[in-house]
Amino acid sequence: MAVEFLNQLLQVLASPYLLSLSALGVLLGIVFGCLPGISSTMSLAILLPVTYGMSPEAAMVFLMAVFSASVYGGSISAILINIPGTPGSIVTQLEGYPLARKGKAGEALFYSLFASTVGGFLGLVVLMLVAPLIASAAMHFRSPEFAMATVFGLTMLAYSTPGSTFRGVMSGAIGLLCGMVGFDVMTDVPRFDFGTAALQNGVELVPVTIGLFGLAEVMRNIDGASLAQRMTVTLGRLLPSVADINRLWPAMLRGSAIGIGVGAIPAAGSAIAVAVSYAQEQRLSPRKKEFGTGVPEGIAGPEASNNACVGGALIPMMTLGIPGDTMTAVLMGALLIQGLRPGPQLFADNAGFVAAVYVGLFVALVLTFIFGLLLVRQFVRLLQTPSHVLLVLITLLCIVGSFAIRNNMTDVYVMLAFGIIGYVMAALAIPVAPLAFGLILGPLIEENVRRSLVVSDGSWMIFFERPLALALLLLSLVALLYPMLSTTLWPAIRRRKADNLKTEA
Amino acid sequence: MKQAESHVDPKTDPRNRIAAGAFFAVWAVIGWISMLSNVQIAGVDFGLDPGPGLMPTIVLTIVSAGSLSLMAVGLAGLMKGQLPPIPWRSVARQMIMPLLLVGSLLGYVPLIRWIGFLAANALFASAWMIILSAADLRREPVRALLPILLGTAIGVGMIHFVFIYWIGVPLR
Numbered sequence: 001m002a003v004e005f006l007n008q009l010l011q012v013l014a015s016p017y018l019l020s021l022s023a024l025g026v027l028l029g030i031v032f033g034c035l036p037g038i039s040s041t042m043s044l045a046i047l048l049p050v051t052y053g054m055s056p057e058a059a060m061v062f063l064m065a066v067f068s069a070s071v072y073g074g075s076i077s078a079i080l081i082n083i084p085g086t087p088g089s090i091v092t093q094l095e096g097y098p099l100a101r102k103g104k105a106g107e108a109l110f111y112s113l114f115a116s117t118v119g120g121f122l123g124l125v126v127l128m129l130v131a132p133l134i135a136s137a138a139m140h141f142r143s144p145e146f147a148m149a150t151v152f153g154l155t156m157l158a159y160s161t162p163g164s165t166f167r168g169v170m171s172g173a174i175g176l177l178c179g180m181v182g183f184d185v186m187t188d189v190p191r192f193d194f195g196t197a198a199l200q201n202g203v204e205l206v207p208v209t210i211g212l213f214g215l216a217e218v219m220r221n222i223d224g225a226s227l228a229q230r231m232t233v234t235l236g237r238l239l240p241s242v243a244d245i246n247r248l249w250p251a252m253l254r255g256s257a258i259g260i261g262v263g264a265i266p267a268a269g270s271a272i273a274v275a276v277s278y279a280q281e282q283r284l285s286p287r288k289k290e291f292g293t294g295v296p297e298g299i300a301g302p303e304a305s306n307n308a309c310v311g312g313a314l315i316p317m318m319t320l321g322i323p324g325d326t327m328t329a330v331l332m333g334a335l336l337i338q339g340l341r342p343g344p345q346l347f348a349d350n351a352g353f354v355a356a357v358y359v360g361l362f363v364a365l366v367l368t369f370i371f372g373l374l375l376v377r378q379f380v381r382l383l384q385t386p387s388h389v390l391l392v393l394i395t396l397l398c399i400v401g402s403f404a405i406r407n408n409m410t411d412v413y414v415m416l417a418f419g420i421i422g423y424v425m426a427a428l429a430i431p432v433a434p435l436a437f438g439l440i441l442g443p444l445i446e447e448n449v450r451r452s453l454v455v456s457d458g459s460w461m462i463f464f465e466r467p468l469a470l471a472l473l474l475l476s477l478v479a480l481l482y483p484m485l486s487t488t489l490w491p492a493i494r495r496r497k498a499d500n501l502k503t504e505a
Numbered sequence: 506m507k508q509a510e511s512h513v514d515p516k517t518d519p520r521n522r523i524a525a526g527a528f529f530a531v532w533a534v535i536g537w538i539s540m541l542s543n544v545q546i547a548g549v550d551f552g553l554d555p556g557p558g559l560m561p562t563i564v565l566t567i568v569s570a571g572s573l574s575l576m577a578v579g580l581a582g583l584m585k586g587q588l589p590p591i592p593w594r595s596v597a598r599q600m601i602m603p604l605l606l607v608g609s610l611l612g613y614v615p616l617i618r619w620i621g622f623l624a625a626n627a628l629f630a631s632a633w634m635i636i637l638s639a640a641d642l643r644r645e646p647v648r649a650l651l652p653i654l655l656g657t658a659i660g661v662g663m664i665h666f667v668f669i670y671w672i673g674v675p676l677r
Contacts (some may be wrong), residue, residue, distance in 0.1 A: 045594045053672045170529050172572045176564045184557035189545045191557055192536065218586055219603035222637070236631055357667055388637035391657035392630050399610065412614055414606065423603055428525045429515035446560040454553045 005128070006357035008057075012359050020063050021054075024361065025065025026367040027375075032066070033073020035390060036083040038217075040070040044330040045213045046394055048206060048337075049401030054336040057356040063334055064360035067327055068120060071270070071307050075112040076379055079299075088270030088306040091278040092299055099294030105239040106376070111299045113372040114245060115252045119304030119367055120365040122256040123263070123311025127318075130356055131263075131347070134319040138344035143455065144462050147448035148472035150441050154434075155476040156265065160338055167479070168434045171425065175438020176445070178203045185443070186450060190225030199408040205333040205439055207402040207415035212432045213326065214398040215415060216422025236379060238373070240296075248300040251281050255304035262305075263312020263324060270309040270325070277305035310361065318342050319356065323440060326433045332440055337405070346406045381429050519590065529572035536565045590665030609633070620667065622676040626661045 012018045032043035047066050050058035074086030079096035092112060099108040141149065154172050181192040182202030193199040257278040262273035280293045281301040291298055313324030314331075314408075321343040323329035335342055342348065347354055372379075402415035422432045456462035463469050539545065546558040564635045576621045609629065616625040634653040635642065641649035 050667060050672065067591045078601055166571070166575075167516070167525060170575075171570070172566065173534050173564050173568045174529070175570070177561070178531065180561055180564075186554060187549075188558050189543075189549070189557045191543065191546070191561060194539060194541045219606055222606055317612055375588055386652045386656070388634055389652050389660065392633040392637070393656065393660040393664070395606065395633070396626055396630060396660070399613070400668045400676070402676065403676065404668060405671060407675055409614065416610055420607060425527065425660070428528055429521060430525055432530065442560075450554055450559065453555050453559075457553065458555065464604070 003399040004351050005358055008355040008422075009206060009362065010350065012061060012356075012363055017139070018058060019363070021058055021062045021063045022363045023367055023371075025315075026069040026364055026371055029047045029066040029069025029071075029364075030073040030368065030371060030379055033070030033086055034076035034379055034383060034386070035385065036077050036081075038390065039072070040067065040086050040328060041213045041326040042086070042217050042394070043234065044327055045206075045209045045366070046397040046401055048210075048330060048334055049397075049404045051334060052337065056335070056340055056353055058332055059338060060077050060353070060357050061363065063136040063331060064357060065364035065367065067331065068307070068310055068361055068364040069371075071120075071310060072113060072116040072303075072368050075299075075303055075306075076109065077383060078219055078267065079108045079112060079378060081383060084315050086170060086270075089303075089310065090271060091274045091302045092306075094278065094292060095295050095298030095437040096275055098292065099296070101300070102294055103234055103236045103293070106235045107240045107244075108294070108299060109372075109376055111245075111248065111296050112303045113369060115248065115255065115277050115300040115303040116372075117257040117365055117369045118252045118308040119259055119306065119308035120310060120361070120368075121306035122253075122304075124358065124365070125259050125311075126260045126308075127311035127361075128312050131315055131319050131354075131501075134315065135347040138319055139348065141344070142466075143448040143451040144466050145468040146474070147445055147452055148463060148469040148476070149320055149481070150322065150445045150448065152472045152476045153316065154441050154445070155479045163481075164431055167430045170360075172434035172438040174438075175435040177438075177444040178208070178435070179439045179442025179481065180446065196241070199343070202236075203413055203414060203439065204405055205336060205436075206405050207411040208439055209330050209413040209436055210398050210402050210416045210419030211332055212422040212436055213330070214401075215419030216395060216432065217258070217421040218395050218398070219419060220426060221387070222391055225285075235377065237376070237472075238376065243410040244296065248296055251297040251301040254280060255301035256308040259305035259308030260312040263309030264315045267322075270306050273309050273312075274307045274476075276300035277301045277353055285429075297340040307365075309346055314361075318346065318357065319344060321444060323437060326436065329433070329440055517582075518588070519579040519585075520583030520588065523581065524577050526572045526575030526577075528644055529568055529575065533565055533569040536561065538630075540565065549604060576598055605636075606633075617676060623661065623670070626664065627657055630657045632663055 012022070028047060029040075029043060032038045032047075033040060035303045043066055044063060048063070051062055054062065070086060074084055074089035075092045078089040078093035079100050080083040082093050082097040084090045084093055096108045096112065099105070099500055101444055106352075138149075154176075155169070158481070177192070177200075182200050183190050191202050258277045258280065259270070259273045261272065262276060278298060278301065280295045281295075282288060285291065285297055287297075316322045316324050317328040317332055319342075321332070321341060322333050332342055340346060340353065364380065398415060398419070399412055402411045403409065405411050421435075425432050452462050453460070463473055471484065516602070540558065540561055543558075546556065546561075549556070551557075555585050609632075613625060616677070619625075630637060631653060634656055641667045669676060
């Protein structure tokens with residue numbers, strides 16, 4: 001893999017086209033990331049259509065740049081105007097904004113940029129080391145293991161919105177149903193098409209994601225659209241002392257380790273990673289009581305964690321075809337459009353492409369650091385952009401982007417329908433992300449379950465007889481039952497024990 | 506809508522449970538109608554393959570059972586206790602803009618065919634920017650007008666350049 005990585009790196013560095021694509025992706029990623037209301041997922045969803053005409057390698061170089069840079073971009077608004085640009089930068093504001101109010105906004109931004117770069121690189125290194133091992137192990141998977149791994153992934157993805165696992169499972173089930181629309185791949189029988197030709201080709205993933213994560217988000221925010229947030233802090237000096245930076249290494253390394261670990265768990269996501277990292281820094285810091293007043297470790301740890309999550313979340317997506325979060329779900333859509341299905345076979349058949357993904361992330365991290373240092377004052381100025389201008393332009397991008405997939409108006413109407421569905425779901429407190437995951441994983445689950453049943457002559461015991469499939473099935477059951485046990489059964493047992501102790505006393 | 510019910514957690518509010526259950530029930534009903542009326546699924550022998558009806562049946566059963574249980578829990582909660590009234594007026598006010606946006610998009614799509622992509626985009630963008638900055642236009646007309654003009658010109662121009670000239674999307 002090291003040779004392929006170097007080959008691809010040289011190709012990208014020698015190609016002005018690929019380099020400028022990466023630079024453009026980084027610029028757009030930082031800009032979108034720093035604007036409140038535009039999440040990394042939304043940035044990826046609305047920019048995905050731009051990659052239709054590109055080669056798979058060029059598309060991934062561009063999208064990895066948007067992905068990685070938008071994660072850093074979120075911290076700019078968190079530090080300067082106390083509003084996180086992305087969910088992953090939610091705790092950065094806790095220390096970043098107070099530091100900025102002390103006149104050290106420039107330093108806070110540097111801590112965030114430096115920690116993001118360190119976390120991003122460590123995440124990439126672990127991705128490069130671990131992904132081939134998992135992919136190689138997954139090569140021994142057969143249909144029952146794949147079916148159960150996908151079921152486990154989908155179960156975990158139902159956790160993507162804490163506190164609503166049941167609704168997450170139901171939302172995932174709706175996604176599975178949407179994935180079944182159109183001709184069945186094994187028998188060519190049309191399903192859920194209601195006799196219309198438009199639905200016989202199935203529901204395309206990209207208009208669905210643009211609708212759910214783009215248009216629905218615009219609909220939710222459009223009522224509060226107003227003039228730009230006024231910045232009340234001054235930037236000050238940009239570079240802290242070397243001693244100040246060196247003091248942050250332990251926090252950055254801890255944050256990176258947390259980010260990689262949490263990111264690799266499907267659905268855990270960067271918001272959880274940064275919260276864990278911040279709590280950890282607060283616990284270990286000798287300046288515990290100063291947290292909340294602008295402690296640099298409270299920026300560096302979570303920011304390293306936030307960017308390390310990128311590499312972590314790519315591990316299950318690249319090796320098993322299970323997206324780690326909503327952003328990797330959109331990236332997976334990009335791969336599917338290019339005719340590439342992530343999974344162990346991708347490593348065996350397209351090692352060059354896998355290396356292009358790594359290189360795309362590597363170059364994006366370097367360019368994010370360079371642009372973050374050189375253009376910080378320009379990015380700050382962008383925060384003055386009125387939100388209504390952005391929302392209207394994003395709406396237009398949603399329309400054009402969904403049309404551009406197949407030059408087909410049906411996709412525009414599908415996007416509109418899922419925009420409305422996403423809005424209604426959010427209003428009813430139903431998580432939307434599992435729907436997208438269900439749509440991606442549905443065909444995989446169905447194909448592998450049916451293949452397994454064909455092999456076993458119709459016996460469902462095949463899922464219990466193979467140890468790995470059984471283990472994954474049990475893990476899925478534990479994941480499904482855990483919320484119920486933790487809220488009802490365990491407290492009841494604890495109460496009974498306490499009552500018994502009281503009676504004995 | 507979430508703000509309107511801020512005093513009760515939406516996920517535990519019985520009325521929300523009933524509404525969420527009804528949302529899933531709609532999917533289940535549409536799914537079952539389509540499945541049961543599909544003669545190709547029911548009437549064909551697929552050999553060793555369990556057939557294209559297996560997964561839809563499993564998933565629709567989960568969705569149906571889930572939606573019924575959500576509604577049942579919601580109804581039980583509704584009968585149990587007093588709940589604060591839903592501020593329907595505020596809920597309706599919050600839905601005006603999103604509904605207007607969807608309505609305008611439904612009109613915008615055919616508009617592309619009639620007046621062309623560039624003109625439709627410019628019209629849509631400027632109209633919406635004016636609607637959204639109506640209050641700002643009254644308060645600070647010059648400060649509010651500049652972003653509208655610049656946003657429409659640069660934004661629409663960029664979208665046109667990237668999608669029509671660069672990617673070659675056939676929208677004129």
